[in-house]
Every structure is written in C-alpha cells, then in structure tokens.
Amino acid sequence: MATVAPATAQVIERVAQLKRELAQHNHNYYVLDQPTITDGEWDQLFHELLALETQHPDLLTQDSPTQRVGSKPLDAFDEVMHRIPMLSLGNAFNDADIDNFDRRCREGLDLGDVEIEYACEPKFDGLAISLTFVNGVFVQGATRGDGAVGEGVTENLKTIRSIPLVLPAQHRPALLEVRGEVLMLRRDFAKLNDRQAAKGEKLFVNPRNAAAGSLRQLDSKLTAARPLTFFAYGIGAVEGAAVPSTHSALMDWLESMRFPVARQRTIVQGVTGLRDFYQRIGEARTALPYDIDGVVYKVNRFDQQQTLGFVSRAPRFAIAHKFPAEEATTVLLGIDVQVGRTGAITPVARLQPVFVGGTTVSNATLHNEDEIRRKDLRIGDTVVVRRAGDVIPEVAAVIIERRLTDAPVFVMPTRCPECDSAIVKLEGEVIARCTGGLICPAQRKQALLHYAQRCAVDIEGLGDKLVDQLVEADVVHTPADLYRLGITALSNLERMAEKSATNLLASIEKSKRTTLPKFLFGLGIRHVGEATAKDLAKYFGNLDAIMDANNAQLLQVHDVGPVVAQSIRQFFDEPHNREVVEQLRACKVTWPETQIEHGRASHGENAPVGNAGADPGLFSGKTVVLTGTLTAMSRDEAKDKLEALGAKVSGSVSKKTDYVVAGAEAGSKLDKAVELRVAVLDEATFLAMLARP
Ligand code: IVH
Secondary structure, eight states: OOOOOOOOHHHHHHHHHHHHHHHHHHIIIIISSOOOSOHHHHHHHHHHHHHHHHHOGGGOOTTOGGGGSOOSOOSSOOEEEOSSOOOOOEEEOSHHHHHHHHHHHHHHTTOTTOOOEEEEEEEESSEEEEEEEETTEEEEEEEOTTSSEEEBOHHHHHTOTTSOSBOOTTOOOSEEEEEEEEEOOHHHHHHHHHHHHHTTOOOOSSHHHHHHHHHTOSSHHHHHTSOOEEEEEEEEEEESSOOOSBHHHHHHHHHHTTOOOOTTOEEEEHHHHHHHHHHHHHHHGGGSSSOEEEEEEEESBHHHHHHHOEETTEESSEEEEEOOOSEEEEEEEEEEEEEOTTSEEEEEEEEEEEEETTEEEEEEEOOSHHHHHHHTOBTTOEEEEEOOTTSOOEEEEEOGGGOOTTOOBOOOOSBOTTTOOBEEOOTTOSOEEESOTTTOGGGHHHHHHHHHSTTTTOOTTOOHHHHHHHHHTTOOSSHHHHTTOOHHHHHTSTTOOHHHHHHHHHHHHHTTBOOHHHHHHHTTOTTOOHHHHHHHHHHHOSHHHHHHOOHHHHTTSTTOOHHHHHHHHHHHHSHHHHHHHHHHHHTTOBOOOOOOSSOOOOOGGGOOOTTTTOOOOTTTTOEEEEESBOSSSOHHHHHHHHHHTTOEEESSOOTTOOEEEEOBTOOHHHHHHHHTTOEEEEHHHHHHHHHOO
16 A cells, blocks of 8 residues: 655645635635636646645545535435424515515514614525534535425535535534525526537526526536535524624624625615615616525514514515516517618517516517527427516526427528528628628618718718618618719708708719729628728729629638638629619719739720729828837837828828727727727738738
8 A cells, every 4th residue: 555645844834725725715706706816726726735635635624625526426315304494585576565564573573663773685596505513514404495394415515615614613503503595606607508508508597597406416526516605694503602682793693604695784774774775786786796586674683583473484574575577487479580780680589578677578689590599499489588687688598398399490581581682691600691781771871881981982971860861761772872862852851951962962973983992892791891802902903803703713812711702702692782883883983993913814894904093002191090009019110111101190080080000908099080980900900001002
C-alpha cells in the first residue's frame, strides 16, 4: 500500500485557505449576488483543493466544499416526519385583502389603532425544505411533502453550496431545524438551459421547475451538476439554544450562522408600511437574481405570533401578498409570420387570449424557425406563456403531455406574405428573409431611405419624415416611383411648402447621375456595403454583368465570400427586384461605366468608357472625421495617411462629412454620424480602404 506523505505546514495552510476562499466565493455569488471570480476560476480552486485532499486524506473534513459532489444513487427517498408541521400561507391579491389581514391581526392582539410591526420579505418561487442540524452538523434534509411527512433529500441538499454542512463553532445547538426555499438563480437557469440546448436535451420551463426536477433526483451526482441555492425564512424545532424574540432577530441569527437570507428583508409599521414594501419589491422584481411570486408579511414579535395562532393549515400572523402571475398556460392556435423593416421574417404565435403578467396576451414572438424546433412547438399545443415585467411575452415551453396526436408542425412559408417574393435563409444564418427588398411593403421605408442616403444615390432632403409621408400617402412604392413624382403630388403632402417641393424635385433629378457603386449599394442587397459595391463595380464593370454573374464568378471578387455571393444571387433572382432596376434605368438613372480591373472581357453597350469613372482613390476629396481609439495607428498617423490620399480631416461631424471613422469607445461624434446618416467606417473597413486607395 502506498504510504501517504505527511502534510507540511504549508499544505495545511493552503488547504485551509482554499476552503475559506471557496466559502467566501460561494457567499459572494449566492448571498451577496456579487461574484468576483468566474466559474472557471472557481473550478480551478476547487480542483486544487480536491488534489491536495486526495494526497493528504487526513486533511479532509466534513465541511469541505469537495464533499458536495453527490454520493451513491438511492432506490427511493426515505419518508421524513416533520417534528413541527410545515404549513402554508394564506394569499392576498389586493389592498383590501391586506387591510383585512392587518385589521384581523390588530383585533386578535387587542391593539385598537396601534400599528403592528411587521417583518417583510420576498416570497421565493422555489420549493420549501427543512434542514436538520444536530450539534451543528447537517444530518437530514426533507421536502415539505404534505406538510406532515416529506421526502428525505439529504444527499441532494448536501450538494447545494450555500447550505452550511457544519455550523460555526459558537452556534451548535443540540437540535436546529432551519426552513427555507431551494431555488435556482435566473442566471444559473439560463446557463443550465444553454447547456441542455447544446446537448440537444429538453429545456426547463422556468427556474422553479428546474429546481424541483434537480432536487428530486435519486442520483445526487446529478443534483450536484445543477446549480441550486437556498434561502432561509424560518425555523422548526430547536433544542439547546435561546431563540430570539422577533422574526427579524431570528433572521439575523440565521445569517450569523451563514445561512443565506433575503437581503430585501425589512421591518415596517402598519399597513402603509406593507403597501410601500409591496410597491418597492414589485418595482425591483425583474432586477432580482431569482424569481419571486409575491412578498410575505409576518407579525414581527413571536409573542404576538403565538397569541394570533393558526387557522387550519396556515398561520394567522403571516400572509403572502401575490404579484400578478408571470406565467399562464394557453393554446397555440397557429403560427403566422411577420416581415420586419429589414425583411427579417419572424414567426409569431397566435394564442388563445390569456391573462398573464398583468395584461391579456394573444400574440408572442417565436423569434425564428430554429427556436420553434428547439421548443418542439406544434399547432394546437398547450403552451406556457411568460411575460415578466415589461418584457415582451414569450412562449416558454410546451406541455407535451397535453399534445393532440395529429398536431401539425410549423412549416416556414416560401413566399413573403406581404409581397409574394421568395423567402430564403442564407447559409449559416438563423433568420429567414424576404428577398423582395425593393418592392416589399414592409421594407419600403427602409429601402427608400437606404437608396436615397448620401453614400448611395444621394437625394438631398429625402429624410425619415418625408419617406414616411410618401409611403403612407401611397404615392411611392419603389425607388423608381421617386422619379415619377410631380410637384402636385408633393404639394399635397402636409407641411410641404412649394419651395421645398421644388428643391426636392431638383435633388431627385440630380440623383439620376450617379455611379455604379453608389447605385449598387443603394439597392440594399443584404451584405453588400459600400466597399463590396465598389469591388463588384470594379470587377464586373457594368450592372448587367453583376446581375447575371453566377456564384463562381462572384466569388472571384475581392472580399466576396459564399454568403455575400449567395445574397447577391438571391436578390437578382427575384424578378420583382430586376423589374425595379429596369424601371430605374427607364427613368434615366445613369452612371459612367467603371474601368474593369480584373481582365474580364467587356461587351456591348456596357463597354468601359475610358477613365471617365476611374476611381481616383477612396478618400480623395472626402471629408473624414476620426473618433474613438484605433488600435493599428494613432489618430495623428491616421490623419496623415488620409491627407496624403487627398482627404480633408475635420474635427466635427456635419452634413458635409463623408465618412466617420469610429474606433473603440467612440462617443458623441458617432451618435451624430448616425443621426445625420453619415457613413460610419469601423477600424477594419477603414484599414481595408486605406490599403486600397
Ligand atoms: S414563511 C407557515 N416566508 O411560500 C408557513 N414562506 O405559500 C411559513 N415561501 O411553503 C412560510 N418565501 O415554500 C415563508 N419568505 C417566505 C417565503 C415562503 C417563499 C413559500 C414557502 C411556503 C409557501 C407558502
């Protein structure tokens, strides 16, 4: 048998230090809600301790964090009889219920108009459990069960890092039963569901279900892998210790024994104090690290609690004041799709109207097709709908047990419900999109603004508000319609003076003389930004060549990868889009053909026309503003480079600015650029443009 090396003083100290640190980090994470290290760093400390304990088994103690990994699976849970029954609470749903509760307490205590002191705390939405400590050592834990008899889940509870395994030396009564709630923090729930999704396993509906499922595992090693926590809110039987005389003092006492207790607990006077507390916690609800379903009020003095006593299975001295439920079940009647401003297709659940989170919900976004598959939603399913705070309602999960046998699966439509163009999903993307960029009513405003912006064909004076008016008055459907506008149509618009109408017509007229890159960019093809438009123009030289190019040809262009190529192909494969391009040409939108760079043969009417459209340099004659921090060079260097290329570098953003180069932590200048619709270059694009003058 291998002999065990005696531990040196150094090792002994390190083991003690690791235990202290791990305990402190657990406290920071679960109690203070302020983790100071990452999960990975925690694991590292944990494994260091585990290794030292394996080498020196004599250093292993019962309260070591390494003792929380779970033990042998059980065949069944033991029955545990509670020494003192675990009761439940009466519920209050409105102010009148609370007034009645307070009045009954005052009457029961013969207090007349004297205000009662109440202890207030959050009502945790988890599972009630009871923990038994004998001489300071955690020996047994049980669920509430029917209140008289619960299930012995001791091994599972030992895996919960925030439950002390041994109480501090000064607090070791012969017997102490601590009662509270096991729950899962929201952030842990999100991480758990991410892991489940990655493994292709079933998602949990909410933290409560995840906590319940995790606590009732016969194999405690499985529970150990689930991030549960605990909050104490009371006690059961006690022997060998003087119990404080108020609930609030009891909570402080439990806290001094290192039990997590709610940070939001307070003492208030009378019914106005209760109302204020309800209001305050209601407002803080969504920001709490865990789910709550209300608040609990308890008469603070134990002697008064005793006088008031119990009715059937609930105390008279305490009540739960519930918040509106954040979840409800209803039926998924159907799935429609909506088209967004950018052509993104979003499936939307049509629901049997249900009251949840304080409003009636009849629709909920389903985000995308993958999400529907992941949740395995079928039409006709009974689903859990969730609406927390001001967050938009969502379908949290399906109740599979209630599925009808022939429930149909959702199939993404192939044509846009707004414009009948093809719906496609680019490789590697989760969002399906309508390809009718130029003609889709849902995308109309966006398409027009994009077409008119300065780095596209540049129609001065055609901004947000005007586009809204033109689209709403139903006079402009596609960019080509802009060129058919007359003074009468414009003058009919609200707040449009004749002078502005004339000016606008002049700038529309002016925009007819553009360049191929600007025109191409203006079409709003997904993934075709200014730089790509320039590359395409340079490579192909004329628009028809681009419209007819196959994938392989497109891939020859600098910086065009499979996704961009696919997107260009899909755009021009849509006959509606080609039609608008033809209309624009018919309206005499023209450009000089670009000089071909890559030896592609030119043909017919689109032959290159000498140097007329040659690009003198991307920055030549442009006004550029630098903002934020660049990593590749200093701002002065960037300025020198730009000026050498013929740019003017300016300190402030105005309508005259051509580009804003935004480095890291760009601030108000970037905001201004966005507001004025000035082209913004990130550092990578800027560097790429510098490299290709
Ligand atoms: S005190 C006599 N305090 O609510 C019952 N319960 O509806 C004493 N709960 O079973 C319970 N947070 O699981 C109390 N701060 C809190 C609570 C709380 C959640 C749960 C508990 C109880 C249920 C009663």
